[in-house]
Amino acid sequence: MRITLHNTEIFASTGGRDFDSTGNVVIFIHGSGQSHLGFMLQHRFFANRGWQCITPDMPGHGLSKGTAIKTVEAMADWYADFMQATGITEATLVGHSMGGLIELELASRYPHLVSKAAFISTALAIPVNDALVDLASTKESAAIAAMMDWGHGSSGHIHEHTMPGTSHMFYGKRLMASNTQGALHAGLAACNAYTNGPTAAAAITCPTLTIVCGQDRMTPRKAGLALNRALDGQLVEIPHSGHMSTTEQPFDVNKALRAFF
Amino acid sequence: MxxxxxxxxxxxxxxxxxxxxxxxxxxxxxxxxxxxxxxxxxxxxxxxxxxxxxxxxxxxxxxxxxxxxxxxxxxxxxxxxxxxxxxxxxxxxxxxxxxxxxxxxxxxxxxxxxxxxxxxxxxxxxxxxxxxxxxxxxxxxxxxxxxxxxxxxxxxxxxxxxxxxxxxxxxxxxxxxxxxxxxxxxxxxxxxxxxxxxxxxxxxxxxxxxxxxxxxxxxxxxxxxxxxxxxxxxxxxxxxxxxxxxxxxxxxxxxxxxxxxxxxxxxxxxxxxxxxxxxxxxxxxLETLGLRMEKHMSNTASMLDFLVNHEQISWVKHPSLSNHPDHEAAMRLMPKGQGSIIACGIKGGRDAGRAFIEGVQLASHLANVGDAKTLVIHPGSTTHSHLSADAMASAGLTDDLIRISVGLEDIKDLKDDFKQSLRTASKVAAAKGTAA
Structure with a gap:
């Protein structure tokens, strides 16, 4: 699906199915430097099981035009506008990494739009090493390589993949490299600057699920557990996954989401 | 990790x-x-x-x-x-x-x-x-x-x-x-x-x-x-x-x-x-690809030195040699080695080439490359024989061209095998009066 939002052409994957905004809508919110492809093994799965899945690429990411949004708060406002533009009045949110921070803001400031919220490999705050933020600006390919290294667990590093013949590491690198120059830096800087997580989490009243991964070096397990305590919701732990859990351990992620939905 | x-x-x-x-x-x-x-x-x-x-x-x-x-x-x-x-x-x-x-x-x-x-x-x-x-x-x-x-x-x-x-x-x-x-x-x-x-x-x-x-x-x-x-x-x-x-x-x-x-x-x-x-x-x-490639490259370097200096060889082509037209690109793009295929011409033309190929004992005459074992072939009569004369010329194939896929044998044994076979080839060439 392609729509125009804020005078910018936006692409949104609907998992290969027609989208009905009046149905049981699930919005997947991607992380920094990512796109709808990070949820490739979720939105097709759920779209073919009756959910109305929609995964927009934020401006400057994936197949969307435009330039990246600079703050988590503004990103949450953008998703609220996206919902209005596509006729979605209420949805279940699924956010990964920075997508989880956006989800905290969206669910706390627009509670009428959110029925449930699932948080995958994320935290109340995602401080980013200043050197990595700078690297994303000065040598983006090196920043991407570092993030792929830190972002994957053991199966990712050994290039296993549930989709036969596919390499986690190189697929991830190419996905991130295909974004508009500067999108990664904007996302990392936005993560670094975001401090409202505890306040936002305390304001969320809808049911929540937190998925925490044992080999996550970007939003470590203890940070995920802290988020879950703040949300006081359901918790699922996936021991053998790194940060990129939606592609690294899709069966476990989908099983947890399906039970939660 | x-x-x-x-x-x-x-x-x-x-x-x-x-x-x-x-x-x-x-x-x-x-x-x-x-x-x-x-x-x-x-x-x-x-x-x-x-x-x-x-x-x-x-x-x-x-x-x-x-x-x-x-x-x-x-x-x-x-x-x-x-x-x-x-x-x-x-x-x-x-x-x-x-x-x-x-x-x-x-x-x-x-x-x-x-x-x-x-x-x-x-x-x-x-x-x-x-x-x-x-x-x-x-x-x-x-x-x-x-x-x-x-x-x-x-x-x-x-x-x-x-x-x-x-x-x-x-x-x-x-x-x-x-x-x-x-x-x-x-x-x-x-x-x-x-x-x-x-x-x-x-x-x-x-x-x-x-x-x-x-x-x-x-x-x-x-x-x-x-x-x-x-x-x-x-x-x-x-x-x-x-x-x-x-x-x-x-x-x-x-x-x-x-x-x-x-x-x-x-x-x-x-x-x-x-x-x-x-x-x-x-x-x-694949488990030993790196190890094998190192040996392929070192054996190829030794074999090149041997062939370039052998009196029975009229020409040698390999990207590592300075007279190869793509030498600069090869050295720039492939600094670890420029491949283990050598093309060369044997004095005496097709008959001498045939004698050489039939005379080798360790090297194998077959239509393949990249084996751990050393392979030799005459492309003009085998792998590229179905090409037209124009296509042959366009592909840079000459009548005397021998293709060597250098393997992993001990390099002294390989050189000894080539020496004895080149002696046979030289006798064929001499008998036909085409050695020069």
Whole structure:
């Protein structure tokens, strides 16, 4: 699906199915430097099981035009506008990494739009090493390589993949490299600057699920557990996954989401 | 955890020890098909909602380990293993080209590649313009509005002409078409074309990658670095696929769109799949690729020194030699070694050449390259014999050309074998009065 939002052409994957905004809508919110492809093994799965899945690429990411949004708060406002533009009045949110921070803001400031919220490999705050933020600006390919290294667990590093013949590491690198120059830096800087997580989490009243991964070096397990305590919701732990859990351990992620939905 | 290096990936990529039995070696899943958990599971697999296996023409667990190892070694987003290198090239063309399309191809390459483009594809309405691989200007000028790919061997067979991959990649990027290269003669140990701008890599795994000469195989490595949506040249990837509920592969699978198309069309509808047994054999070879390539290179350097200084040899061609026309590009692109194929001419022409080939005792006279054992052949009467005289000349093939694939034997034994056979050749040449 392609729509125009804020005078910018936006692409949104609907998992290969027609989208009905009046149905049981699930919005997947991607992380920094990512796109709808990070949820490739979720939105097709759920779209073919009756959910109305929609995964927009934020401006400057994936197949969307435009330039990246600079703050988590503004990103949450953008998703609220996206919902209005596509006729979605209420949805279940699924956010990964920075997508989880956006989800905290969206669910706390627009509670009428959110029925449930699932948080995958994320935290109340995602401080980013200043050197990595700078690297994303000065040598983006090196920043991407570092993030792929830190972002994957053991199966990712050994290039296993549930989709036969596919390499986690190189697929991830190419996905991130295909974004508009500067999108990664904007996302990392936005993560670094975001401090409202505890306040936002305390304001969320809808049911929540937190998925925490044992080999996550970007939003470590203890940070995920802290988020879950703040949300006081359901918790699922996936021991053998790194940060990129939606592609690294899709069966476990989908099983947890399906039970939660 | 770490970002594993080449030799580690050669041994481990694509496989964790078997979870059920702890098998350290890659298990051979000698099966055609796979039991579904439920009808829902079956539907999910057919619709590519989840990963897994349906039928071994499409995917197989043993073959998948090989594919993931190959993708890891070459820096690709995905790989598809095929029955041979030729079928790897064919399914790639099938995914990108249709009747009315055009290909720009190297003129200096393996005879079957040339025949595929010149004769077979032409019957299906796909035309090819052949140009020298080491002439970027000629490549640029041959590109038409309906050109869908530029193809060439990184190291040409058998003349070892070098394609300057970064230079050609700039041309194809500007033209909005992919650069597809055959990297059989270099392997990812010598050069990784995707890192230099190539978009798709083809391998005959039968050669150095396997190294043992016991299993045929090929592979397509999808670089994932081409924007298929930048123009309207690639409708197979940017418009609804006839399978999979009309999925638009570029939107659904992004960087892996080409490999998904190849698997869901080339492998599904044509079926040149690799057997799991062959995948296992090739995996055994890959485990020692780095070690073998080092020895191939050192033996080649010694053999070159021997041949260049031998009185019975009239000329020697190898990219490492300063008189090779692509010497500069070879040394720049492949500093670890410039390949283990040597072309040379034996004084005395065809008869002396035949005597040499029939006289070697350690080296084997056969139609293959990249084996651990040293191989020799006369291309003019074998691998390239089906080419026309013009095509032979265009490919740089002369009547006296002998192709040597330098193996891993002790180099002294190899030199001794060549010495005794060259003595025989010199006697034949002397008897015919053609030694000079």
């Amino acid at each position: 770490a970002d594993y290096k080449f030799d580690t990936l050669s041994l481990h990529a694509g496989q964790s020890p078997d979870a059920r039995f702890g098998s350290r070696a890659v298990p051979i899943h000698q099966t055609t098909s796979y039991v579904f958990d439920s009808t829902e599971h079956a539907a999910a697999l057919f619709n590519m909602e989840v990963g897994g296996h349906i039928y071994s023409r499409l995917t197989n667990p043993t073959v998948a380990v090989l594919e993931q190892r190959l993708a890891a070694l070459d820096g690709g987003v995905a790989a598809i293993a095929t029955a041979s290198g030729m079928s790897a090239l064919f399914v790639t063309v099938l995914a990108l080209c249709s009747a009315g399309d055009h290909i720009v191809s190297s003129s200096q390459m393996y005879g079957a590649n040339i025949n595929l483009f010149e004769h077979t594809l032409k019957r299906y309405g796909i035309e090819t313009t052949f140009v020298p691989p080491n002439d970027p200007t000629a490549i640029s000028q041959a590109i038409r509005p309906n050109t869908k790919m530029v193809f060439g061997e990184v190291i040409g067979n058998p003349g070892m002409d070098i394609m300057d991959v970064p230079a050609v990649a700039k041309i194809t990027e500007a033209a909005g078409i992919p650069l597809v290269v055959d990297a059989t003669f270099n392997t990812p140990w010598m050069i990784k074309p995707i890192e230099l701008g190539a978009n798709v890599v083809i391998h005959s795994l039968t050669k150095w990658m396997g190294g043992h000469g016991i299993a045929l195989g090929g592979a397509v490595i999808d670089g994932g670095n081409f924007d298929w949506g930048q123009n309207d040249k690639f409708p197979t990837l940017t418009t609804p696929h006839f399978g999979y509920q009309g999925a638009i592969l570029w939107e659904e699978f992004g960087p892996a769109a080409l490999s998904v198309r190849i698997r869901t069309e080339g492998m599904m509808n044509v079926g040149p799949c690799m057997s799991p047994q062959n995948a296992f054999y090739i995996l055994q070879g």
